[in-house]
Amino acid sequence: MPITFRTAEESDWAAICYADGRGFGFAYTPEQVERARPIHDVSRFELAFDGKEIVAIVGAYSLNVTVPGGGQLPMGGLTWVSTAATHRRQGLLTRLMARSIDDIDRRGEPVAMLGASEGGIYERFGFGVATQVRGTAIDRRLVQLRPEFQPRRGTVRFVNGDDALRHVGEVWSRFHRLRAGEVDRSDAWHRFLLEQRASPQGTMSSSFYLAHRDGFAVYRIEEQWNEGRPAHNLRVLELVAITSDAHAALWHTLLGIDLVGVITSRLVPIDDPLPYLLTDPRALQTTALYDGVWVNVRDVAACMSARRYGVADRMVVDVDGERWAIEGGPDGAACRRVRTRPDLVTDRASLGSLLLGGVRPSALAAGRRLDARNRDALRRADAFFLTSPVPHCQTMY
Numbered sequence: 001m002p003i004t005f006r007t008a009e010e011s012d013w014a015a016i017c018y019a020d021g022r023g024f025g026f027a028y029t030p031e032q033v034e035r036a037r038p039i040h041d042v043s044r045f046e047l048a049f050d051g052k053e054i055v056a057i058v059g060a061y062s063l064n065v066t067v068p069g070g071g072q073l074p075m076g077g078l079t080w081v082s083t084a085a086t087h088r089r090q091g092l093l094t095r096l097m098a099r100s101i102d103d104i105d106r107r108g109e110p111v112a113m114l115g116a117s118e119g120g121i122y123e124r125f126g127f128g129v130a131t132q133v134r135g136t137a138i139d140r141r142l143v144q145l146r147p148e149f150q151p152r153r154g155t156v157r158f159v160n161g162d163d164a165l166r167h168v169g170e171v172w173s174r175f176h177r178l179r180a181g182e183v184d185r186s187d188a189w190h191r192f193l194l195e196q197r198a199s200p201q202g203t204m205s206s207s208f209y210l211a212h213r214d215g216f217a218v219y220r221i222e223e224q225w226n227e228g229r230p231a232h233n234l235r236v237l238e239l240v241a242i243t244s245d246a247h248a249a250l251w252h253t254l255l256g257i258d259l260v261g262v263i264t265s266r267l268v269p270i271d272d273p274l275p276y277l278l279t280d281p282r283a284l285q286t287t288a289l290y291d292g293v294w295v296n297v298r299d300v301a302a303c304m305s306a307r308r309y310g311v312a313d314r315m316v317v318d319v320d321g322e323r324w325a326i327e328g329g330p331d332g333a334a335c336r337r338v339r340t341r342p343d344l345v346t347d348r349a350s351l352g353s354l355l356l357g358g359v360r361p362s363a364l365a366a367g368r369r370l371d372a373r374n375r376d377a378l379r380r381a382d383a384f385f386l387t388s389p390v391p392h393c394q395t396m397y
């Protein structure tokens, strides 16, 4: 039977969920099918069919991503990507990716982004790694916050249900533009997360929400009683802090949870100040470090003029044969097509790595992803593109 392709319709939703679960190795319950519906726009799902059966999917969210300097870009966040095991390596992802990227271009979104299940899939489609995910572990029995950072009592409290939802939404609206790479989240998105986290996951408990005036933390616990030597595992699902007081107070609370042994997380940014707050900085161990979000720059001028740069300069970048002059600095930027000799020569995927300011041009050059006119151009490029704080995204999409 020939494979056919089309954009999804409302009536496809349950079958999309079934095919998505099968692609990733689980099965949606009817409640999960219903719960996921409000945050997904079926008109952004591209499907491949063998007869009546869905055999491949590429979905997308309509999001806005923060760029260096605090500006935002409309972004197509690709998601729910899978091909049935019976139809893999026949070009179905390639076909659906092209349809989805065409749709992103039609909608006028200057950038596409995604988080990858495996590192070998997406560079061929023009995506470059722009942020990192760090796995961390702290044995709380061995460490505390240094006394000078310990907060006043009563700055952190537990919240539930609608109170948690209101608090998280309010904090998120102030937080998500503070770090490049982060995205906006709708109220429906926060509600979806809250409802999803209300159920236990595997051996982990349902989640607990801690609130500070300028932050929140969400965690689950896995009980480990160990015959009278309790050492529960605590998994931090989110920790959002707008101020350093909120950061210290939330970590102080987490480190003080009795019966817990090790606290793990996958979202502590690489430049997080936590080690400086601890009685032993080595206690924050990095257990994994890998690619976070992948960026595909669709509209070079829109993307490169939306962000701010580390120093005032003008760099001409050749991207797949088109030359772009980026004139920018800490206060503003412009980008336009030119014919002049380039300072840097690269491709779309590597430009994606540069967009959020977390990847050194000199590292891309050493990795044969970028050529510089000379050493001075590379030194200028490092100073120009890098940003602080390091870009990071703790929203899973």
Ligand SMILES: CC(C)(COP(=O)(O)OP(=O)(O)OC[C@H]1O[C@@H](n2cnc3c(N)ncnc32)[C@H](O)[C@@H]1OP(=O)(O)O)[C@@H](O)C(=O)NCCC(=O)NCCS
Pocket: 023, 024, 056, 080, 081, 082, 083, 084, 087, 088, 089, 090, 091, 092, 093, 094, 095, 115, 116, 117, 118, 120, 121, 124
């Ligand atoms: C990843 C996945 C969607 C690929 O789908 P597919 O329809 O087999 O992909 P295509 O046939 O279009 O492959 C396109 C190219 O990517 C390569 N490729 C595909 N999957 C790859 C992988 N996991 N690792 C490395 N290369 C991969 C193919 O070899 C092919 O290369 P070629 O053009 O040089 O021949 C599919 O393997 C899958 O469903 N995996 C499980 C779910 C998953 O991980 N989804 C991704 C979530 S981010």
